[in-house]
Amino acid sequence: MRKSLVFKKNELYLFLLLFLFSALSFAFLYCVGGDALNYENDFQFFADSGTYLQVSQGTYPGLDINTPLMSVESTYLGPVLVLGLLQDNIYAVCLFNCVVFFFSITYICRVLQVNPLGVSLILLLSPLTVSTLISINKEIFVFPFLALALSGYYNKSLAQMFLAILCCFLIRWHMFVFYMLVIFIISFRGFLRLDRKFLFALLLLLFSFAYVSLMSFFSGVIDTAHASFEAYEGQGVGIFVHLNTLQERGFYFLVFPIKAVQLLFATGIKSFLEGRIFSMVDIYNYTFVALHCIVSLVVFLMVLWRRKASLNNDLFFFSLLFVLFFTLSPVFAARYYYLVYVVWVLVLMGAPAKIPRID
Numbered sequence: 054m055r056k057s058l059v060f061k062k063n064e065l066y067l068f069l070l071l072f073l074f075s076a077l078s079f080a081f082l083y084c085v086g087g088d089a090l091n092y093e094n095d096f097q098f099f100a101d102s103g104t105y106l107q108v109s110q111g112t113y114p115g116l117d118i119n120t121p122l123m124s125v126e127s128t129y130l131g132p133v134l135v136l137g138l139l140q141d142n143i144y145a146v147c148l149f150n151c152v153v154f155f156f157s158i159t160y161i162c163r164v165l166q167v168n169p170l171g172v173s174l175i176l177l178l179s180p181l182t183v184s185t186l187i188s189i190n191k192e193i194f195v196f197p198f199l200a201l202a203l204s205g206y207y208n209k210s211l212a213q214m215f216l217a218i219l220c221c222f223l224i225r226w227h228m229f230v231f232y233m234l235v236i237f238i239i240s241f242r243g244f245l246r247l248d249r250k251f252l253f254a255l256l257l258l259l260f261s262f263a264y265v266s267l268m269s270f271f272s273g274v275i276d277t278a279h280a281s282f283e284a285y286e287g288q289g290v291g292i293f294v295h296l297n298t299l300q301e302r303g304f305y306f307l308v309f310p311i312k313a314v315q316l317l318f319a320t321g322i323k324s325f326l327e328g329r330i331f332s333m334v335d336i337y338n339y340t341f342v343a344l345h346c347i348v349s350l351v352v353f354l355m356v357l358w359r360r361k362a363s364l365n366n367d368l369f370f371f372s373l374l375f376v377l378f379f380t381l382s383p384v385f386a387a388r389y390y391y392l393v394y395v396v397w398v399l400v401l402m403g404a405p406a407k408i409p410r411i412d
Contacts, residue, residue: 060162060163060168060169063168063169063170063171064159064169064170066170067155067158067159067169067170067173068155070170070173070174071151071154071155071173074151074177074186075147075148075151078147078151078186078187079144079147081187082143082144082147082187086098086143086187086188087143089103090102090103090106090143090188091103091106096336097335097336097337098184098187098188098336098337098341099184099187099188099190099337100184100190100337100388101132101190101191102132102188102189102190105129105132105133105136105189105190106136106141106143106189108129108132108133109132109133109136109137109141110141128191128222128224128225128226130222130223131191131194131222131223131224132189132190132191134223135149135189136189143188143189146188146189147186147187147188150185150186150187150188150193151186153193153194153196153197154173154186154193154196156200157196157197157199157200158172158173158176158196160200160203160204161196161199161200161203161399162399164203164204164207165203165399165404165405165408166403166404166405167399167402167403167404168402168403171402172398172399172402175352175398175401175402176394176395176398178348179344179345179348179349179394180340180341180342180344180345181341181342181345181388181391181394183341184337184341185391191223191224191225192224192388192391194220194223194224195224195391195392195395196395197220198217198220198221198224198228198232198392199392199395199396201213201214201216201217201220202214202217202232202235203408205217206239206408207408214236217232218232225389227378227379227382227389230378231374231375231378231379234374234378235371235374238252238374249364249365249370250364253364253370253373253374253377256374256377257305257306257309257377258306260305260306260377260378260381261300261303261304261305261306262303264300264301264303264305264381265301265302265303268301292311292315293312293315293385296308296311296312296315297383300312300381300383305381309377309380312380313376313377313380316380316385316386316387316389316390317346317349317350317353317376317387317390317393318346318347318349318350318353319346320342320343320346320387321342321343321344321345321346321347321349321350322346322347322350323343324339324340324342324343329343330343330344342387342388345387345388345394346387348394349390349393349394349397352394352397352398352401353397355401356369356397356400356401359401361400361401361406362400363406365406366400366406367406367407367408368396368399368400368404368408369396369397369400371396372392372393372396372397372400375390375392375393375396376390376393
């Protein structure tokens with residue numbers, strides 16, 4: 054009874070925190086953010102929010118009515134659906150994001166029996182969380198996806214698992230493939246009986262082979278990545294290019310650890326060492342992403358220090374599978390790993406090693 058009262062009290066504090074956050078966000082959008090989203094000033098606090106607005110309004114260059122909202126190379130579906138529902142109102146989008154965050158986090162924390170206020174405060178230490186709550190983006194759907202995936206497993210509900218699948222497509226198609234992998238693993242007891250180190254190593258080898266076999270399918274993504282590397286030539290992407298080259302030759306099992314560390318943490322450390330972390334030019338990539346990587350590293354080290362970084366910990370194990378799968382991407386984007394940060398925060402805050410389930 055006492056635990057229930059404490060949880061409800063923390064839920065109330067979280068509601069008040071998000072109410073204050075949304076009020077401050079409205080002021081920010083009115084003074085600075087709205088113009089930034091329309092590319093009328095250089096304070097780019099977002100990744101692709103301005104692009105999504107242009108797509109929704111039909112003003113994005115090179116995009117017409119026949120262009121699919123989801124493809125191997127890009128996904129506009131989730132953000133454009135929300136913008137269409139809210140009539141491109143940036144204030145309504147901010148409110149929508151805060152509401153989705155509140156209900157998703159409170160449910161996740163109720164299932165895992167962790168403090169929703171504490172989890173939210175640590176999540177908000179990352180500038181990516183702040184950006185995610187303020188403007189239109191795909192990362193906001195990470196929260197309902199995680200809530201529905203946990204709920205589907207906890208309640209053995211196919212309907213909730215189906216809704217989690219829909220959320221996958223609102224984020225990016227890679228999420229669907231990853232979620233299918235997770236469902237496959239937890240559905241067959243034979244896989245669960247395997248030593249998890251062996252299972253992880255087996256998947257690493259399978260992914261190495263599969264990437265080479267399916268390179269023609271990913272040709273558009275690979276071409277986009279190469280064009281991006283050329284645009285950023287001389288700005289520290291050389292190692293990543295060489296790692297991708299080795300990956301294309303079947304050596305993903307060798308380059309995976311280096312690519313994972315680079316994408317999860319090294320971007321932030323590099324920007325800090327180069328003194329660009331507080332640059333007002335391209336604030337999202339040089340400041341927000343860098344600080345997010347540093348905060349992620351601190352959270353990861355604390356998980357290690359508290360001896361929670363174990364393959365026998367369900368959430369931590371599946372976060373590593375997520376890293377294993379998404380590091381296959383030839384695109385350099387730290388925000389793709391935002392789900393990992395959310396899961397590590399839950400582990401740090403005391404989520405059980407074994408995900409509870411109704412038997």
